[in-house]
Amino acid sequence: MRANARALIAISAGLGIATPAIAAPFFFSTGFNPDGKIATLSRPPSTGVLQTETADDFMLAQPTSIDHASFIGLLPTGVPLSSVSRVEIEFYHVFPTDSVEPPSGNVPTRMNSPADVEIGFATRDSLDGSLSAIPAILNPSFSVLNSVVNNLSVGAGGEGAVTGQEVQFNVAFTTPVVLPADHYFFRPEVELTNGNFLLLSAPKPIVPPGTPINPDLQAWIRNDNLAPDWLRIGTDIVGGNPAPTFNMEFSLSGETVPEPMTVGLVSIGLLGLGFRRQLGRDR
Numbered sequence: 001m002r003a004n005a006r007a008l009i010a011i012s013a014g015l016g017i018a019t020p021a022i023a024a025p026f027f028f029s030t031g032f033n034p035d036g037k038i039a040t041l042s043r044p045p046s047t048g049v050l051q052t053e054t055a056d057d058f059m060l061a062q063p064t065s066i067d068h069a070s071f072i073g074l075l076p077t078g079v080p081l082s083s084v085s086r087v088e089i090e091f092y093h094v095f096p097t098d099s100v101e102p103p104s105g106n107v108p109t110r111m112n113s114p115a116d117v118e119i120g121f122a123t124r125d126s127l128d129g130s131l132s133a134i135p136a137i138l139n140p141s142f143s144v145l146n147s148v149v150n151n152l153s154v155g156a157g158g159e160g161a162v163t164g165q166e167v168q169f170n171v172a173f174t175t176p177v178v179l180p181a182d183h184y185f186f187r188p189e190v191e192l193t194n195g196n197f198l199l200l201s202a203p204k205p206i207v208p209p210g211t212p213i214n215p216d217l218q219a220w221i222r223n224d225n226l227a228p229d230w231l232r233i234g235t236d237i238v239g240g241n242p243a244p245t246f247n248m249e250f251s252l253s254g255e256t257v258p259e260p261m262t263v264g265l266v267s268i269g270l271l272g273l274g275f276r277r278q279l280g281r282d283r
Helices: 001-013 233-239 263-282
Strands: 027-028 038-041 052-060 064-078 085-092 129-146 146-148 162-179 182-192 198-202 221-222 250-256
Touching: 027 038, 027 052, 027 064, 038 052, 038 233, 064 129, 064 182, 085 129, 085 162, 162 182, 162 198, 182 250, 198 263, 221 233
Parallel strands: 038 146
Antiparallel strands: 027 250, 038 198, 052 182, 052 221, 064 162, 064 198, 064 250, 085 182, 129 162
């Protein structure tokens, strides 16, 4: 092998190694600062009880492994933390992914709503041990101006003020949820042996110490009677002119997923072609 061919090999060795990107911490939050505007039901189904889901959005700029979450809501006054019997978390794409398109037409719009169905592999549930959740009381008496619990219908206006215990749930996923870069909805549910858990609203737009996103979609809600459709908590149910829009209190953390850089791979291909041509001349 002559010198110029050996030079090509040396250059290939220097440029052709695919270098992995470095994982970076990921954190998203709507602010850890409930604004007292609304509290909405979010509970799993049980005997004689409809499932009701409240969901709010977040964004991932690159593939991300999510291993922790937190959310803040209300437990009824006087109900102990030991009444928490189940915590489940699901993730949804933004409609129309994972959805029937065109939609049913039974709600004012599905634009920017959660999808019809959850991302199946991303569900985590305390019942099967795929998550652990620790609740903590932040305030024994926290009041909100309005609530949505049972009347999920357009123009209902909400079901009035409510006071309860402000509780934060800190959740660890046994197996992290790995999602590609995209726009998603986060949906937590809590089952109590006595009463209902209501998720609390957060400032909209998101303010520090929250993580602003653009677009910042409003929160949506549905129950088993409404599914697969969703209603906007502010625009559809509360209504008004102008209608309010809401975020909900939650956070997510983990780390970005390293991806190999492609520059080195391209270098391998280009230099490999030159090397083959050079070998032909060297023979």
